[in-house]
Amino acid sequence: MTIELTWAWLEGYPSLDFANTVIRRGWTEHELVTSVADLESWLDAAALPAPRPESVTEADLQAFLPLRDAALRLLRAAAGHGSRQRADVETLNEQLISCPEVLLLGDDPGTAVSRSIGSPPPFTVLLTKLAAAVRDVLTDDRQDLALCDAPGCGQLFFQRRTNQAWCGPACGNRARVARHQTGHR
Template sequence: MRAVPTWTWLEGHPALDLANTVKRTGMQEHDLLRSPRDLDSWLDAAALPAPRPETVDEADLAAVIALRDPALRLLRAAVGRGPWLAADVGAVNAVLLAAPEIELVGDAPGARTHQPLGEPAVLPRLLARLAAEVRDAAARPDLAFCDAPGCGQLFYRHRTNQAWCGPPCGNRARVARHGA
């Protein structure tokens, strides 16, 4: 039996954590969400912007991947790693429209709460909140792509000149550059 992936790289940024469920080994990409069991494990580990379903099945996995794939392409396009495709915009917007919500003033300065319009089911609401996170992430100027060997993760820069998602990737990139 195949082991469930470990999610040690999760950083608490829902859009990036969703997109980064596609990992790169060398230049080959691997999908870490291959079964409902993988999805269930990821939902337990990720900092989700809305409640998760109690259980997940193949249809739920397909719905998450149907958001993740265009979200990944849009986030990569936002950092110059591919085209900004109308079909991907349409897919993310369709998820947003499936469970619309409004933002309300929260209980502290600068805080916001989200109120769904109507009573959407748990998964469509979670997917809509993830799609909103993707929309917001694509507009952030600190969004970046780590091109270190074997990484390919999206991340938020902590410094303007930050080229890699973390020290291990920086070390791998420098070693590869030195070896070349």
């Protein structure tokens, strides 16, 4: 099955946009980033927590996927779907350690600027910032992280209402239609 990459579902939360590069069609999950071109496309569309690297390589893609997989499993576990695995925590922490930062005073009063120690490659900085965004969601006291369980979705989202079950109206409609069709069989 071919999936068109429109990235229309991106919500502007780097941690979720990172994890949601796997999508479900029916009940089968599909990888959306299978090539350097797919990764380039996602980098163009996503809200990134660090500057976009000028270009990416196959090695960057191979670094992206395992970190994304760990982030996806950890965020799903935090949303109540699956269990938190130590190996995923270690993967995230290894990325955070690979590009340490210091927090410096900014030019304006009351501001701070984060700077990487040394001169890491831009893609390493980006992956570390994405790992930090995931860490921040996992360590924040948010209670609104959820998994859209509508057929054909499976995306993580932040609930806007306490009883919100789906990431958006289209998924709610699909879930209601599926429930209706199941009731009439």
